[in-house]
């Protein structure tokens with residue numbers, strides 16, 4: 001089995017899951033290491049070398065290091081385009097894929113992430129009750 005693709009990031013992260021889902025759709029094999037809160041720290045010098053934003057996912061392959069989940073998904077889909085149509089080349093069809101990816105990463109994510117960090121991750125830095133309430137309303 002070819003393990004030339006390495007994914008850095010815990011599987012419970014939604015942003016890592018996007019990459020795992022893309023790999024599944026494309027039939028790609030990979031190695032994955034657990035990084036992120038609860039696992040190896042993304043603030044360690046070792047990780048910051050890969051992504052100075054201290055966030056997962058990161059991938060490493062023969063082309064180098066890449067971070068930012070949607071960019072990684074587009075890259076993998078584009079690279080393996082010869083047998084899949086995850087990312088169409090035709091502009092209008094491609095735009096319809098990308099509009100959902102951009103909407104998720106901007107509008108959707110920002111509407112619920114504060115409440116998620118407070119109530120699910122229980123992060124002490126996310127304790128503003130008004131912002132939690134707004135997040136729950138959506």
Ligand SMILES: N[C@@H](CCC(=O)N[C@@H](CS)C(=O)NCC(=O)O)C(=O)O
Nearest residue numbers: 013014015036037042055056068069
């Ligand atoms: N815009 C980034 C966001 C990445 C992100 O928010 N990752 C979170 C996990 S979902 C993270 O790394 N948090 C820090 C940690 O878990 O230590 C992307 O889409 O890749």
